[in-house]
Amino acid sequence: MLAFPQFSLRAIAVWRRNFLVWRKLALPSVLGNLADPMIYLFGLGYGLGGLLPAVGGVTYIQFLAAGTVCSSTMNAASFEALYSGFSRMHVQKTWDAILNAPVSLDDVVTGEWLWAAAKATLSGAAILVVISALGFVASPLALLALPVIFLTGLAFAGLGLIVTALATSYDFFMYYFTLLITPMVLLSGVFFPIEQLPPAVQAIAGALPLAHAVRLVRPLLMGQLPADMALHLLVLVATAMFSFWLALILTRRRLLS
Amino acid sequence: MASEVLRVTALRKSYAGREVVAGVGFTLEAGECYGLLGPNGAGKTTILRTCLGLTFASAGSVTLLGLPVPAQARAARMRVGVVPQFDNLDPDFTVAENLLVFGRYFGLADRTTQSRIPDLLDFAGLTGKESAKLSTLSGGMKRRLTLARALVNDPDLLLLDEPTTGLDPQARHLIWERLKRLLAAGKTILLTTHFMDEAERLCHRLAILDAGRIIAEGSPRALIAAEIEPQVVEVYGEDAPRWAQSEGKAQARRLELSGETAFCYLQDDAVAALLSHLDRQPQLRRLHRPANLEDVFLKLTGRELRD
Known part of the structure; x- marks a missing residue:
């Protein structure tokens, strides 16, 4: 059960399965993933931003745009790994069907992990495109945000797959969102600088993967190389690797016992 | 490799301290249809999952198509097709996409799978349904598509877990006919079922399982000949229980009462006497028939419910 992951190229077949389903609904899916963060970005960015002086050296909407890229990436990866992953694993029994073929459970989980990260990357990148077009991005250095977005996707896909491996029903995911994801968004410097928080809370923020993603993406969008x-x-790499490994162990325990 | 397709030896498996498979062994020769029969909870599905390397035995060994399982289960599954007990077709895909995507799990090039799809759909009686959505298919059509999906890799061995459960008689007969065609084409089949007529029609050999053990094994005819009297007279009616307790016991070599039906098991030469006795009991109805696999099954596993 604790054995090192056995990767194989069959994971790609699992990835392609999900891609084919997504392709059928690509446009509504992208627009759906874009609409919600954009409403918040414009609503808060212009509404609240009008009341504020420069935040972190830029306009508030520019400050928020970088945070939105990261939080949307996190949300997209989480939704895919939780709701869609759970559907395929538990409700539709898609994984059971795949496991009857010469595909190992490790391949299935790897395929799902890479897929959720890819879909999250698309989500983050779509926002990046929109905010670039609106002039909120300072330099081509922003392109370096793309690998960070993918890494953020991997981290939250892995965390999501852990929860999926433990879930008994869709209701279970509400706890994850209310107890982890929502506080993480508020503490990670998406809406306001972490420095506004009391020192003790800042220390907690230092442990949150989303905070690290924001610390990388925001300077890159402003045309600076990030500190540290x-x-x-x-x-981010450690979160991605460790969460994937734990998700794999828990999924093996759930499905192969 | 000789003609041995699957060998299961002294298999044991426990869940939470309860032994669901308690020392099962059997072998499948190439080209035969072997049945695992048993009441619910007898361990049939667990045995199939263990053969595929999808769950790990507590003891014993499995050799599938010459390869040790679970060590080389993935390689062995290259040449196996599986029809699971519960439908797990991909609801997001059309009929043809289900086959195409499944082929990829075997590493088949799309070209290769696409060239096989017309024959697979013809076999499944689904020609013209390539672009049909899954939600438009009937239960029987879905089962046939699942069978076609299990053949996408042209397997040597098919594992069928209760392939006709929940189907209407027309759909069942069609599945049986297709399975016979596959046997005629040289495929080997391992089947679980609790339909005795299905086992009697399809299986060359079968094992009756109860509480995780094989309690009888052989061809359907041999089992009937070895395990049970050749003739059965079923006696029905309100008066049947009283009759069974009084005269019935003297008339039949063995008698089982289930509700208002007395099952009398007899040797050939005792039938005439019982029938003429029953002629004089107008309050009782009766059915005389040869013994079948269901009689064997009920004798060996008992009549109590298993759920």
């Missing part, structure tokens, strides 16, 4: 880049990357 290696540390932030390391946290």
Whole structure:
């Protein structure tokens, strides 16, 4: 059960299965993923932003745009790994069907992980495109945000798959969103600088993967190289790898016992 | 490899301290249809899952198509097709996409699968349904598509877990006819069922399982000959229980009472005497028939409910 993951190229077949389903509904899916964060971005960015002086050296909407890229990536990865993953694993029994073929459970979980991260990347990138077109991005350095977005997707896809492996029904996911995701958005510097928080709370924020993603993406969109880049990357990579590994162990325990 | 397709030896499996498979062993020869029969909870599905390497035995060994399972289960599954007990077709895809995507799980190029799809749909009686959505298919059509999906890799061995449960008689007969065609084409089949007529029609050999053990094994005819009297007279009616307790016991070599039906099991030479006795009991109705696999099954596993 604790064995090292056995990767194989069959994971790609699992990824392609999900891609084919997505392709059928690609346009509504992209627009749906874009609409919600954009409403918040414009609503808060212009509404609230009108009352505020520059935040972190830029206009509030510019400040918020970078945070929105990260939080949307997180949301897209989480929804895919939780609701869609659980549907395929538990409700539709798609994974059971796949496991009867020469595909291992490790391949299935790997395929799902990479898929959720890819879909999240698309979500984050779509917002990046829109905010670039609106002039909220300072330089081509923003392109370096793309690998960070993918890494953020991997981290939250892995965390989501852990929850899916433990879930008994869709209701279970509400706890994850209310107890983890929502506080994480508020503490990670998406809406306001982390420095506004009391020092003790700032320390907690230092442990949140979303905070590290924001610390990387925001400077890149402003045309600067992030400070402590290696540390932030390391946290995201470690979260991605460890959460994936734990999700794999829990899923093996659930389905192969 | 010789003609042995599957060998299961001394298999044991426990869940939460309860042993659901308690020392099961059997082998499948190439080209035969082997049945695992048993009441609900007898361990049939667990045995199939263990053969595929999808659950791990507490003891015993499985060799599937010459490869040790679970060590090389994935490689072995390259040449196996599975029809699971519960429908798990992909509801997001059309009929043809279901087959195409499943082919990819075997590493088949789309071209290869696409060239097989017309024959697979013809076999499943689904020609012209390539672009049909899953939600438009009947239960029988879905089962046939599941069978076609299990053939996408042209397997040597098919594992069928209760392939006709929930189907109407027309759909069942069609599935049986298709399975016979597959046997004629040289495929090997391992089947679980609790339909005795299905087992009697399809299986060359079968094992009757109860509480995780094989309690009888052989061809359907041999089991009937070895395990049970050849003739059965069923006696019905309100008066049947009283009759069974008084005269019935003297008339039949073995008698079982189930509700208002007395099942009398007899040797050939005792039938005439019982029938003429019953001629004089106008309050009782009767049915005389040869013994079948269901009689064997009920004798060996008992008549109590298993749920």
